[in-house]
Amino acid sequence: MSQEKNWTQLWLKYEPKKEQGNASFFTGLVWKGFDHENAIIKNAQKELINGIQGMLGIALACKEEDKATLIIEKSEDAQIKEDGYLLKEVDGTLTLSARDEKGALYGVFHILRVVAMEKSLKGMDALVNPDNPLRMYNHWDNMDGSIERGYSGNSFFFVNNEVVVDERTVDYARFVASIGINGVVINNVNVKNCATWLITDRYFEKVAQMAEIFAGYGIKFFLSLNYAATIELGGLDSADPLDEGVIAWWKEKMAEVFAKIPNLGGFLVKADSEGRPGPFTYGRTQADGANMLADIVKPYGGIIIWRCFVYNCTQDWRDYKTDRARAGYDSFIQMDGDYHENVILQIKNGPMDFQIREPISPLLGGLKKTNQMLEVQLAQEYTGHQIDVCYLIPMFKEVLDFHTYCKKGADTVADVISGRTLGNKNAGIAAVINTGNDANWTGNDLAAANFYGFGRLGFTTSLSAEEILEEWIRLSISTDENVIDTIKGIMLPSRATYEKYTSPLGIGWMVTPNIHYGCSVDGYEYSCWGTYHRADHLGIGVDRTDKGTGYAQQYYEPNASMYNNMETCPEELLLFFHHVPYTYVLKTGKTLIQHIYDTHFEGVEEVEQMIAAWDSLEGKISADTFNLVKVRFGRQLYNAKEWRDQVNSYFFRKSGIADEKGRAIY
Numbered sequence: 001m002s003q004e005k006n007w008t009q010l011w012l013k014y015e016p017k018k019e020q021g022n023a024s025f026f027t028g029l030v031w032k033g034f035d036h037e038n039a040i041i042k043n044a045q046k047e048l049i050n051g052i053q054g055m056l057g058i059a060l061a062c063k064e065e066d067k068a069t070l071i072i073e074k075s076e077d078a079q080i081k082e083d084g085y086l087l088k089e090v091d092g093t094l095t096l097s098a099r100d101e102k103g104a105l106y107g108v109f110h111i112l113r114v115v116a117m118e119k120s121l122k123g124m125d126a127l128v129n130p131d132n133p134l135r136m137y138n139h140w141d142n143m144d145g146s147i148e149r150g151y152s153g154n155s156f157f158f159v160n161n162e163v164v165v166d167e168r169t170v171d172y173a174r175f176v177a178s179i180g181i182n183g184v185v186i187n188n189v190n191v192k193n194c195a196t197w198l199i200t201d202r203y204f205e206k207v208a209q210m211a212e213i214f215a216g217y218g219i220k221f222f223l224s225l226n227y228a229a230t231i232e233l234g235g236l237d238s239a240d241p242l243d244e245g246v247i248a249w250w251k252e253k254m255a256e257v258f259a260k261i262p263n264l265g266g267f268l269v270k271a272d273s274e275g276r277p278g279p280f281t282y283g284r285t286q287a288d289g290a291n292m293l294a295d296i297v298k299p300y301g302g303i304i305i306w307r308c309f310v311y312n313c314t315q316d317w318r319d320y321k322t323d324r325a326r327a328g329y330d331s332f333i334q335m336d337g338d339y340h341e342n343v344i345l346q347i348k349n350g351p352m353d354f355q356i357r358e359p360i361s362p363l364l365g366g367l368k369k370t371n372q373m374l375e376v377q378l379a380q381e382y383t384g385h386q387i388d389v390c391y392l393i394p395m396f397k398e399v400l401d402f403h404t405y406c407k408k409g410a411d412t413v414a415d416v417i418s419g420r421t422l423g424n425k426n427a428g429i430a431a432v433i434n435t436g437n438d439a440n441w442t443g444n445d446l447a448a449a450n451f452y453g454f455g456r457l458g459f460t461t462s463l464s465a466e467e468i469l470e471e472w473i474r475l476s477i478s479t480d481e482n483v484i485d486t487i488k489g490i491m492l493p494s495r496a497t498y499e500k501y502t503s504p505l506g507i508g509w510m511v512t513p514n515i516h517y518g519c520s521v522d523g524y525e526y527s528c529w530g531t532y533h534r535a536d537h538l539g540i541g542v543d544r545t546d547k548g549t550g551y552a553q554q555y556y557e558p559n560a561s562m563y564n565n566m567e568t569c570p571e572e573l574l575l576f577f578h579h580v581p582y583t584y585v586l587k588t589g590k591t592l593i594q595h596i597y598d599t600h601f602e603g604v605e606e607v608e609q610m611i612a613a614w615d616s617l618e619g620k621i622s623a624d625t626f627n628l629v630k631v632r633f634g635r636q637l638y639n640a641k642e643w644r645d646q647v648n649s650y651f652f653r654k655s656g657i658a659d660e661k662g663r664a665i666y
Helices: 039-056 101-116 167-178 193-199 204-215 244-260 286-300 324-335 393-401 413-418 445-459 465-476 481-491 494-501 559-564 571-577 592-615 623-655
Strands: 029-032 070-074 085-090 093-098 125-128 134-138 183-185 220-225 264-269 303-307 343-348 372-377 428-432
Touching: 029 039, 039 101, 039 167, 039 204, 070 101, 085 101, 093 101, 101 125, 101 167, 101 465, 134 372, 134 445, 167 204, 167 445, 183 428, 193 220, 193 244, 204 220, 204 244, 244 286, 264 286, 286 303, 286 324, 286 343, 324 343, 372 393, 372 413, 393 413, 393 445, 393 465, 413 428, 428 445, 445 465, 445 481, 445 623, 465 481, 481 592, 494 592, 494 623, 559 571, 592 623
Parallel strands: 029 070, 070 093, 134 183, 134 428, 183 220, 220 264, 264 303, 303 343, 343 372, 372 428
Antiparallel strands: 085 093, 085 125
16 A cells, blocks of 8 residues: 555645644653554554644653653543533643544544644643544545546546555545545545445455554545435346335445444435436335335435436526426425435535525525435536636634524524434535545645635634634645745635636526536526526526526525515525615625726735735745635636726626726626
């Protein structure tokens, strides 16, 4: 498995650090109550020794308890929950207490993070329990080595229809464990061709090797599953979930799969969506399909994660009543309570598809009897392809903080997906990840902030977007205060900047079809995908009120009434819910058309300011990072100008209303 590493170590660089008074905590180490042969403990020990040697130049060794300055102990302290830990310094001794091995591992990474950020461990008193039971990355890697919506090179899991297990697999496991991720799906939800065979002898050996590496870092291994495997692998003529032959085939197959892959946590399933097979083909419900699989994997402790991305992708653009935004809720709400205990419905943050601005999906909290987990996208499919800088953690914070009004006192999305609302453990948060085999893992060095940030936020949702960003900068780029402030100044507003020069007020979708990078205002306007802005010479926007598609009524009150009324609808979502005249006056006093003009010009100006700020860092950070990001900023500026000029020209030609400021519109 050994090979020369031609990739970075991201936030686990373990480079020499200023001492900060931490050296005294690493003169002697004692482990108490943990099995030293346990793979997770062995990896925690290795990480701690390598990290302290690299950062402080200290050879950390185990000693007698009376000589220990760092104690890592197994504890039954009731305040420490599963995967949690207590880190406390008293009179020069640092004690890490954890209920289980994963908690010990996460606590070790906490210690290393503090040292790497050049902070002091003195006075440390931190009780850290994870806020979400399941914290997961979903990879969309294909077995030929390509990645669907991948912007960072090719897969490091698959090459030429073979499974790859090497030192990069280990480093990936280290990275995700260090930020608290405890579940990974390695293959694309659109399971086709060779990926269907991942549950066969053809791949069991390599898949089991990868699963074992993950297990050593506390990560459950998951596969995306082809719902029609009974046909494509089993030779049956059906995938009907109520067919006894189908059930028998899956029982035999799952017994084999769980025996061959001991660390298998279960499966992610995309069914009846965008051409993927599913139970609808047989007149069955989504619950029928999910429950059939869930019952079969339950004896092995497995779970079925069932995606709610189900909609009509062959819509007639002339049809004003069919609304893609409604589809998820309409497809699943009637079966609330029908899903078995080991099924989790995975729900995208918005009702459409990872746009820069969408309302929160009404399914989140709308379901009152069903396990739910949130799905977000780090891969910047609609947010700049990891060319344009777009720090997404502020968006995710908005989602988590949203009040659904599903249950008094426990109604935020964070409450729902943590299990606090329903009192359930099969819940959590997942992200479509943005990694690939590029040397820096994420294409744009700055995109790694989203990779890091999601894990930290999933573990501790109370962290602010700014706190997470500062951690990442200190760990990955520099601990110089000027550098930190400059990069924060670039990244914290970057989502708002991207929104300004792309799609206004929640309308979305004005992207180049298929690739989804760059502007094409009408690219999806007359398509089958249900992605319309409905612009005419009088106004723009989709009427989703009770007089339109009725989507606004899928929310609980007072959200339903708020969205239904143009005057109370949050303006950042105005065009998502309403068809609005160009002359409508916003709360700023500007007309809608002037807002469109102004924000698109502002967006380009803000990118130019980002570039100037980045240029000021030359010579203060790694030349490789500086130069790579600088090139991408050049591409972002070109993209922003194209968006500005195409959008503004389009709406000038539609409305005939000139820019009040007389700027160049074509």
